[in-house]
Amino acid sequence: MSETGTHPGPGGAGEPTDAALLAAHVAGDPAAFGELFRRHRDRLWAVALRTMGDPDDAADGLQDGMIAAYRRAGSFRGEAQVTTWLHRVVVNACLDRLRAAQVRRASALPDDLEEYAGRGALVTAAGEDPAEAGERAERRAQVLAALRTLPEDQRAALVLVDMEGYSVAEAAAILDCAVGTVKSRCSRGRARLAPLLAALLVTDATPDAAPAGNRPHGTDVPSSGPSRAPPAAPTAP
Amino acid sequence: MTDEPDLSPEHDAAVRRLLGEARHTDPIPEAVAARLDDVLRGLAETEATPAAPAAAQAPGAGTPVAQAQVVELAVRRRRAGRLLLAAAAIVVVGVGGGRLLVDPTPQGDATSAAVAEDARAGADATVPQAAPEAGGAAADSGADPGAESGVGTGSLVPPPGADMSQLPYDSDVGRVGSGPVPLTVRLTERRFARQVARLTAPVGVVSEDATPLDGAALSTDPEFVCDAAAWGPGLLVPVLYADRPAVLAFRAPTGDTQVVDLLQCGTGESLRSIVVATVG
Numbered sequence: 001m002s003e004t005g006t007h008p009g010p011g012g013a014g015e016p017t018d019a020a021l022l023a024a025h026v027a028g029d030p031a032a033f034g035e036l037f038r039r040h041r042d043r044l045w046a047v048a049l050r051t052m053g054d055p056d057d058a059a060d061g062l063q064d065g066m067i068a069a070y071r072r073a074g075s076f077r078g079e080a081q082v083t084t085w086l087h088r089v090v091v092n093a094c095l096d097r098l099r100a101a102q103v104r105r106a107s108a109l110p111d112d113l114e115e116y117a118g119r120g121a122l123v124t125a126a127g128e129d130p131a132e133a134g135e136r137a138e139r140r141a142q143v144l145a146a147l148r149t150l151p152e153d154q155r156a157a158l159v160l161v162d163m164e165g166y167s168v169a170e171a172a173a174i175l176d177c178a179v180g181t182v183k184s185r186c187s188r189g190r191a192r193l194a195p196l197l198a199a200l201l202v203t204d205a206t207p208d209a210a211p212a213g214n215r216p217h218g219t220d221v222p223s224s225g226p227s228r229a230p231p232a233a234p235t236a237p
Numbered sequence: 238m239t240d241e242p243d244l245s246p247e248h249d250a251a252v253r254r255l256l257g258e259a260r261h262t263d264p265i266p267e268a269v270a271a272r273l274d275d276v277l278r279g280l281a282e283t284e285a286t287p288a289a290p291a292a293a294q295a296p297g298a299g300t301p302v303a304q305a306q307v308v309e310l311a312v313r314r315r316r317a318g319r320l321l322l323a324a325a326a327i328v329v330v331g332v333g334g335g336r337l338l339v340d341p342t343p344q345g346d347a348t349s350a351a352v353a354e355d356a357r358a359g360a361d362a363t364v365p366q367a368a369p370e371a372g373g374a375a376a377d378s379g380a381d382p383g384a385e386s387g388v389g390t391g392s393l394v395p396p397p398g399a400d401m402s403q404l405p406y407d408s409d410v411g412r413v414g415s416g417p418v419p420l421t422v423r424l425t426e427r428r429f430a431r432q433v434a435r436l437t438a439p440v441g442v443v444s445e446d447a448t449p450l451d452g453a454a455l456s457t458d459p460e461f462v463c464d465a466a467a468w469g470p471g472l473l474v475p476v477l478y479a480d481r482p483a484v485l486a487f488r489a490p491t492g493d494t495q496v497v498d499l500l501q502c503g504t505g506e507s508l509r510s511i512v513v514a515t516v517g
Contacts, residue, residue: 030281031281033277033281034281037273041273042264042265045261045264045265045266046262046263050260058269059269062265062269063272063273063276064510066276067280067510068507070277071506071507072506075506096509100428100429100430136258140258147259158256162256163256163259163260164260165260190244190249190253191244193252193255193256194244197255200251200255201251201252
């Protein structure tokens with residue numbers, strides 16, 4: 001491959017950088033894009049899933065984005081990080097699908113609630129009280145249902161910032177809008193969510209409540225799930 | 238501008254915390270990962286260079302297009318019955334020297350693609366159909382699958398008002414005529430998918446290779462000013478997308494579905510891509 005850089009990957013060996021893989025892809029390396037995409041697909045999947053709201057649509061949106069990125073790699077100018085660009089393409093693909101299917105969305109619960117209710121961040125920790133786990137799953141289901149009621153732009157901003165832990169600046173780069181726009185969308189989105197989640201907020205907005213999901217200026221969301229690499233760094237396949 | 242009341246810092250933080258807790262942390266499901274891997278394999282096999290659109294920017298570059306090979310994804314839909322078959326799904330199609338099967342069915346069946354799109358959107362009959370400006374004129378040309386004749390490379394479509402049933406028909410290509418076609422298809426960004434799905438009998442220039450064609454070769458309409466690009470094989474339909482000239486390329490169908498690429502004038506770069514049901 002003709003990549004120009006490497007970085008120590010999670011395995012410690014000098015793995016090609018994202019930019020190098022993308023360049024190799026553009027140069028014709030048939031394996032480069034696959035390696036690049038596999039690095040990031042778990043996180044892209046999470047974003048697609050939360051943006052779309054159900055697994056089937058998320059898979060379609062992610063696939064749309066992957067194909068678009070594959071084909072448009074030559075247009076990547078390097079202004080943003082490759083992972084930001086990948087997220088942008090995938091989020092746009094998801095938003096395209098949402099807009100195309102806008103009418104159906106109404107207020108139906110996300111289809112993945114049952115499938116994922118006990119997974120992800122709510123995977124029951126060893127020794128966790130099943131009743132508590134159930135409450136957490138229920139709470140999560142309510143949050144996802146409420147999230148689905150938001151306009152796509154607000155939802156996408158909240159998914160990136162409050163759920164996935166991107167900084168506002170990173171989210172702005174992904175969404176291709178101003179930082180202030182992301183802040184505004186997040187703020188308005190939270191304000192819309194608040195009355196829908198009033199019952200949860202009564203118990204959550206207590207002085208000794210855990211730290212907020214995301215700090216205002218963009219550090220990662222504290223997560224009860226397994227840690228993830230920061231947005232700029234590739235995750236292990 | 239905002240209808241929402243300001244949240245107290247405590248409530249704002251609490252909402253953020255709830256959202257953070259609802260974060261998805263599981264890896265991508267194996268089935269989805271496998272599906273994406275299949276797609277990537279298909280792309281690598283069917284698109285000679287991964288940056289094909291960029292390469293196409295160089296007129297005459299003669300970007301080779303891989304021989305016909307179709308990779309069909311696992312088309313899984315939660316909708317049942319025929320609509321399920323017609324629902325949009327993504328396939329990756331590469332065509333080389335192949336001909337395009339253009340929907341030869343009359344309109345009765347032909348609208349199923351649009352219906353499918355609506356069904357996928359869950360909108361069903363309650364969703365207003367795309368306006369006639371969505372290209373219905375081209376779509377409603379009423380092809381008759383009856384007559385047949387051979388068709389050569391670069392064959393084209395009929396002028397406005399032409400009786401499509403009198404035009405030659407090729408089972409591999411569809412209804413064809415000769416010369417550039419009128420500009421009758423207008424697409425909007427918002428309704429793109431539904432509008433394309435309604436183009437069930439598209440008329441355009443049949444391209445069998447990556448030979449660059451300019452706007453004059455595609456449309457008789459002076460409004461269609463489109464720099465040459467290598468569009469690749471397929472039925473090339475001149476369109477206005479968001480009021481700007483572009484080319485809609487109907488790729489070779491595979492089974493029940495057919496990829497339609499919206500291509501940028503001058504570069505051939507794919508702006509959007511959609512899969513519609515192949516009717517017939």
